[in-house]
Amino acid sequence: MSSSKTMGARPRRRLPSSAEVLRTQRRERISLALRYIILSGVGLLMLYPLFWLLGASFKSNQEIFTTIWFLPKDLTQLLDFSAYYNGWMTRTEFTFATYFLNSFLIVVPRVIVTLISCTLVAYSFARFEYPGKKFLFSIMIGTMLLPPIVLRVPQYLMFKELGMIDTYWPLILPSAFAIDTFFTFLVVQFLRGIPRDMEEAAIIDGCNALQLLWHIVVPLLKPALISVALFQFIWTMNDFIGPLIYISTVEKYPVSLALKMSMDVSGEVDWANIIAISIVALLPSLTVFFLAQRYFIEGATSSGIKG
Amino acid sequence: MASVNLEKIVKTYPNGFEAVHGVDLEVRDGEFMVFVGPSGCSKSTILRMIAGLESISGGELKIGNTVVNNLRAKERGIAMVFQNYALYPHMKVYDNMAFGLKLAGLPKQEIHERVTQAAQMLEMEHLLDRLPRQLSGGQAQRVAVGRCIVKRPEVFLFDEPLSNLDAKLRASMRVRLTELHRELRERGEPSTAIYVTHDQVEAMTMGERICVLKDGTIQQVDSPTTLYDRPVNAFVAGFIGSPEMNIRNATVVAHDGGLGVELGDTLLPLPASFADVLSNRVGQKVQFGIRPEHIGTPQSVLGAAQHGNLATVKGTFRLREHMGNEVYTYFELGGHEFAARIPTDFAGEIDRAERGQPIELSFIMGKAHIFDLDTGLNLTVAANPLS
Numbered sequence A: 001m002s003s004s005k006t007m008g009a010r011p012r013r014r015l016p017s018s019a020e021v022l023r024t025q026r027r028e029r030i031s032l033a034l035r036y037i038i039l040s041g042v043g044l045l046m047l048y049p050l051f052w053l054l055g056a057s058f059k060s061n062q063e064i065f066t067t068i069w070f071l072p073k074d075l076t077q078l079l080d081f082s083a084y085y086n087g088w089m090t091r092t093e094f095t096f097a098t099y100f101l102n103s104f105l106i107v108v109p110r111v112i113v114t115l116i117s118c119t120l121v122a123y124s125f126a127r128f129e130y131p132g133k134k135f136l137f138s139i140m141i142g143t144m145l146l147p148p149i150v151l152r153v154p155q156y157l158m159f160k161e162l163g164m165i166d167t168y169w170p171l172i173l174p175s176a177f178a179i180d181t182f183f184t185f186l187v188v189q190f191l192r193g194i195p196r197d198m199e200e201a202a203i204i205d206g207c208n209a210l211q212l213l214w215h216i217v218v219p220l221l222k223p224a225l226i227s228v229a230l231f232q233f234i235w236t237m238n239d240f241i242g243p244l245i246y247i248s249t250v251e252k253y254p255v256s257l258a259l260k261m262s263m264d265v266s267g268e269v270d271w272a273n274i275i276a277i278s279i280v281a282l283l284p285s286l287t288v289f290f291l292a293q294r295y296f297i298e299g300a301t302s303s304g305i306k307g
Numbered sequence B: 001m002a003s004v005n006l007e008k009i010v011k012t013y014p015n016g017f018e019a020v021h022g023v024d025l026e027v028r029d030g031e032f033m034v035f036v037g038p039s040g041c042s043k044s045t046i047l048r049m050i051a052g053l054e055s056i057s058g059g060e061l062k063i064g065n066t067v068v069n070n071l072r073a074k075e076r077g078i079a080m081v082f083q084n085y086a087l088y089p090h091m092k093v094y095d096n097m098a099f100g101l102k103l104a105g106l107p108k109q110e111i112h113e114r115v116t117q118a119a120q121m122l123e124m125e126h127l128l129d130r131l132p133r134q135l136s137g138g139q140a141q142r143v144a145v146g147r148c149i150v151k152r153p154e155v156f157l158f159d160e161p162l163s164n165l166d167a168k169l170r171a172s173m174r175v176r177l178t179e180l181h182r183e184l185r186e187r188g189e190p191s192t193a194i195y196v197t198h199d200q201v202e203a204m205t206m207g208e209r210i211c212v213l214k215d216g217t218i219q220q221v222d223s224p225t226t227l228y229d230r231p232v233n234a235f236v237a238g239f240i241g242s243p244e245m246n247i248r249n250a251t252v253v254a255h256d257g258g259l260g261v262e263l264g265d266t267l268l269p270l271p272a273s274f275a276d277v278l279s280n281r282v283g284q285k286v287q288f289g290i291r292p293e294h295i296g297t298p299q300s301v302l303g304a305a306q307h308g309n310l311a312t313v314k315g316t317f318r319l320r321e322h323m324g325n326e327v328y329t330y331f332e333l334g335g336h337e338f339a340a341r342i343p344t345d346f347a348g349e350i351d352r353a354e355r356g357q358p359i360e361l362s363f364i365m366g367k368a369h370i371f372d373l374d375t376g377l378n379l380t381v382a383a384n385p386l387s
């Protein structure tokens, strides 16, 4: 058999110098290690302020302002969580429980209306033909270029007319009209990248426009919508100017305002308390981010398109 | 009863481009009709108009006895398989197939029966629990077909369903689809099918009748063999068959009491049956067409002698391609390049020929075609024998 001949010939011919293979492998390992060391160094440098913040919540005022090292001098202080307790209780009559609740009362409805309005508007821009569509779309993109501050005054006056000052409406309502142009734009672009075949198949299966949206388009948009929800959550959670303009009663303050208020108190401030509570304030955003991360990775157009 | 009738169908896209220019066609009940043509000839446009995915700009479209111009897709009794399968990525295979039935409000029990039956027919019961991204191309394709079958549509529409598959899988799916169609028809279920492809092999093997399209107009509608033997014009002749038919400019001349064609310095006698239609064209330029398989060595064409006069000439050898049982031979004759398909057993001297060497070749002239130089119309269409 001719095949046995070639097979027999193989082992006698030495594999092309195994020393060379080892050398290459070693070189690759060294370069890999070097890259990791450099990247870890840079990463650490960028995260250091965060570590410092964490450590500072266990320090005294005096130590906070005099040391750059992130751990407290006396490590037993790490077991003392009183700063967290004091920060949470605040010096006002309300605890941060109230402020967190207030924040969620703004954030959750706002995320929901953003998702609904963005999807509807993006669906229309990406999938329907109607007169003036191009013009409307360019207006929408145009508003993205406006500095948000320009809108503050007219919006304030408008909500004042409507009697909505010192309520959460001015913070939520605009999003119900897809005023977050960036999100709408994001979803439009995403939808444009999805082939129409699936929607056409669903039309033939008997979907009307709304069923199409709900059964097919929304599931396809899931990765984009998760990004939208995530960013809207974080940005609204961190929004300071909005509540500052519209909310005047302390009882209705969201976390961002309450934090600022704790710093404003005249007299002696325990910075550890403030730092502790700002760390707590980061937690919801971080949690949401890590929960959503999975979906970013899972990826977008995992449709039936394959060779 | 579900024939599909197109009467003077016109499509003008919103940008003003007229893609379909008054197409008339009848697809009979239970027939497997193939639309074939080069890319951009509006095959998909016509299919999508039948499906209800594109509006019809003019003319009348009937499915069965109903004019469906203004009916929505779901009211037309059609189902469609897309090139990219278009499975719903977030639904399991079972739900992909059941989706349309659920929307139609069928009872759960019946949905279940139909889906399992279709899955059995397509041998994909083990796939029902998977998501589309867990399927191979061939499996996804079967699911897409299954999704159509469960709906028991009057008409199946296919838009290049096999073109994303590799060559081997494509060949086997071709057979499966044809078998499936026969099976449905034998069971007495509605099974009219319209199948779009740009691949003439698919068209020839699958179609009971083939509709050849070019630039939004129908060139010819006929059975595969008729299309092959009697193409109505040079376009159809060139499009059907592989390698392509040799179509070269030539002059009709009087020869030996009959007619012949002159290609450069070479004269090929034409069969007597061509005399009637060509007698008034002596001295005129025409296009001479002959398929590669109708050129051979003197030995290989012996059996074909009954097709009338053989013409044996000397050509100049250029190149050969071994295909196993055949040798594709490229040679020059009268200043034109020709291709011939010669059975390997008869290749003889061609197997050893050097570039530029003269070789002897025989043309089966009874199988030749003469096309009008300007219009491309086949002048000898009635004179060509059917195989």
Ligand SMILES: Nc1ncnc2c1ncn2[C@@H]1O[C@H](COP(=O)(O)OP(=O)(O)O)[C@@H](O)[C@H]1O
Residues within 6 Å of the ligand: B013, B014, B015, B017, B019, B037, B038, B039, B040, B041, B042, B043, B044, B045, B046
């Ligand atoms: N939405 C559209 N608007 C304008 N022209 C189109 C549109 N869709 C297709 N066409 C044009 O119509 C012609 C036929 O397209 P199509 O039916 O997709 O061809 P095929 O399926 O035969 O390749 C092409 O020239 C194409 O550019």
Ligand SMILES: [Mg+2]
Residues within 6 Å of the ligand: B043, B044, B045, B160
């Ligand atoms: Mg097409």
